[in-house]
Amino acid sequence: MHVHDDLLRRFVDGALDDEVAASVAIHLDSCSRCATRAATLEPLALAFAAVDDPIVPAELPHDILTAIHAPPVPVIEPTLGAELGLALALAAAAALLVVLTGDGPALMVDAAAAMGGASAAFGALSLDLVEPGAALLGLSLGAALLMALGATRDLLGRVFSPGRV
Amino acid sequence: MIQRYTPSVYRFCARMLRDDEDARDAAQNTLVKVIRNLHRYDPERKFSTWVFGIARNTAIDEQRRRRFTTELGDRDLADTRSSPLEETSRQERAERLHEALGQLPPMYREVLVLYHFEHFKYQEIAETLELPLGTVMNRIFRARRRLRELYEAAELPEAPGVHGVVAGAGG
Numbered sequence: 001m002h003v004h005d006d007l008l009r010r011f012v013d014g015a016l017d018d019e020v021a022a023s024v025a026i027h028l029d030s031c032s033r034c035a036t037r038a039a040t041l042e043p044l045a046l047a048f049a050a051v052d053d054p055i056v057p058a059e060l061p062h063d064i065l066t067a068i069h070a071p072p073v074p075v076i077e078p079t080l081g082a083e084l085g086l087a088l089a090l091a092a093a094a095a096l097l098v099v100l101t102g103d104g105p106a107l108m109v110d111a112a113a114a115m116g117g118a119s120a121a122f123g124a125l126s127l128d129l130v131e132p133g134a135a136l137l138g139l140s141l142g143a144a145l146l147m148a149l150g151a152t153r154d155l156l157g158r159v160f161s162p163g164r165v
Numbered sequence: 166m167i168q169r170y171t172p173s174v175y176r177f178c179a180r181m182l183r184d185d186e187d188a189r190d191a192a193q194n195t196l197v198k199v200i201r202n203l204h205r206y207d208p209e210r211k212f213s214t215w216v217f218g219i220a221r222n223t224a225i226d227e228q229r230r231r232r233f234t235t236e237l238g239d240r241d242l243a244d245t246r247s248s249p250l251e252e253t254s255r256q257e258r259a260e261r262l263h264e265a266l267g268q269l270p271p272m273y274r275e276v277l278v279l280y281h282f283e284h285f286k287y288q289e290i291a292e293t294l295e296l297p298l299g300t301v302m303n304r305i306f307r308a309r310r311r312l313r314e315l316y317e318a319a320e321l322p323e324a325p326g327v328h329g330v331v332a333g334a335g336g
Contacts, residue, residue, distance in 0.1 A: 014306025018299035025287035025302050042309075044316060048281045050259040054179035056172045057189060064167050064196045 003027055003034045012041040084137070091142035167196060170213075173283060174220045180278045181224040183267050191227040195220040214292040217283070221275055221293065228271065265315035273308035276301065 003011070003024055010016050011024045028035045039045055174195050179188035198219050206215055266274055279285040279293065291301040 012309075014310055018303050021302040021306070022287075022298040025298060029286040029288050043313060044262065044309075047258040047262040047316065050255045051262055051282070052259065053172075053282075054176050054185070054188070056175045057185075060175060060189060060192060061167050061171045063189075064171060064193050067193055067197050068167075068200050 002031065003037075005037075008034065008038055009041055012038055087137050088141065091145055166200075170196060170199070170216055174216065177217065177220050177278060177283060178224050178227075180266070180282060181221075181271065181275060182227060187227050191220070191224045194227070195223045198223065211289060211292060214285075214289050217279065217285075217293045218295065224275075225271065261316055261319045262312075264319045265312050268315050269308060269312060272304065273311060276305045277308050277312060280305065 007016075007024065011021060014021075016024065028038055042048070171192065175188060175192040178191040178195070179185060182188050182191060195216070199216055202219075206212065266277065269277070275294070276290055279290045280287070285293065287301060287305075288298060290305075291298045294301060296304075
């Protein structure tokens with residue numbers, strides 16, 4: 001049983017829905033006669049046939065064998081200490097932002113600092129510099145520091161500027 | 166295995182990346198990955214589709230890493246075995262197709278390269294790309310349609326060799 005000319009033409013033209021096209025494709029995969037007929041219906045068949053194969057570099061197989069036998073490049077695994085250090089650095093950076101911009105409205109400053117810290121943490125995560133656990137720890141520490149700094153700032157504000165609301 | 170798969174993997178990478186140096190790197194990386202990950206090969210799957218799946222991913226990585234601009238040289242397309250006039254026409258078709266293929270998005274180019282140049286069966290392409298056959302067929306149809314449009318519209322690059330052959334035949 002072979003594919004009818006009209007169906008084959010519609011197949012080559014891409015005029016069949018996916019399901020019917022898949023059925024025809026399964027038949028063509030196992031029927032060389034229909035596959036050949038389909039190939040001759042392809043408008044660009046001559047153009048495809050005209051294209052020569054790229055020339056394979058003669059030394060490529062040898063180069064591949066050499067590369068296979070070369071020792072693999074060692075992957076530097078970050079240590080727990082390094083990850084914690086980075087997480088603390090992120091938290092410190094967030095805290096520093098608060099200190100440096102402490103004159104603005106407290107809520108905005110804290111939010112900006114938190115966003116900065118979070119961005120840095122997610123950036124580090126996306127670069128695989130830190131493990132998710134270390135990043136979360138860093139963010140938690142950062143949040144705790146922000147809260148502590150906010151409380152200190154409020155306290156200092158009350159002490160040194162009693163008239164300010 | 167290296168001897169067997171190097172030519173086809175290189176050809177695939179060359180047609181996908183259109184740069185011989187990038188193709189060389191991608192082919193080498195592909196076969197190194199294949200050898201080093203043989204223990205991950207699922208025998209239920211056809212070996213060539215597994216290899217070309219790796220080749221395809223490696224070519225995509227290579228493409229991302231380096232933005233390619235260099236075209237493969239004329240030496241990859243020219244093969245003078247027929248008469249000069251026939252050759253001109255043949256070479257023109259080849260260059261037109263080469264040009265049109267180069268303008269296709271990689272997702273369309275890869276299915277056409279696997280089918281028309283590497284002679285994969287449709288189901289093998291689906292297995293290589295890890296996609297349902299219906300999706301692959303849809304992609305192939307869209308790719309062919311787009312390729313025909315680009316082929317018709319393709320402006321041929323200046324090919325001094327062609328003019329030289331024709332001029333020589335006429336004189």
